[in-house]
Amino acid sequence: MKSSDNLDELLLSWENTYKKGQLTLWIFMALQENKKYVDEIKSFIEKKSNGTISCEEQSLYRALRKYEHIKVLTHDLKEGNKGPERKYYYMTDLGQVLFNEFVDRNIKLFYSTEIKNILKLEEQ
Secondary structure, eight states, rough: HHHHHHHHHHHHHHHHHHHHHHHHHHHHHHHHOOBOOOOHHHHHHHTTTTTTTTOOOOEEEEEHHHHHHTTEEEEEEOSSSSSSOOOEEEHHHOOOOOOOOIIIIIIIGGGSSHHHHHTSSOOO
């Protein structure tokens, strides 16, 4: 095996692990704009991640049920285009507080000069 093959394999493995842990963040980001049904959440994630993150609808439904159970998400039923009513998901007040706290503790740190320098994001 060439070292570039090994690098690609290692990178893919790391990315797959990383992506599994990111689903909650991406779902919550999708629901910042407005209420969405599952297909819209899925499309948001794929589009905004530049296609690097995709998710199965079954995984989304499982996650959404879990978040509804712990009362950070809820849904409204609205008429579908041609079929049954659709569930349009949105964050509860608790969900919004949770999201904001998560971003403050885990995302905003990437904006610090020290971390930007470590990641080589700023011109040197």
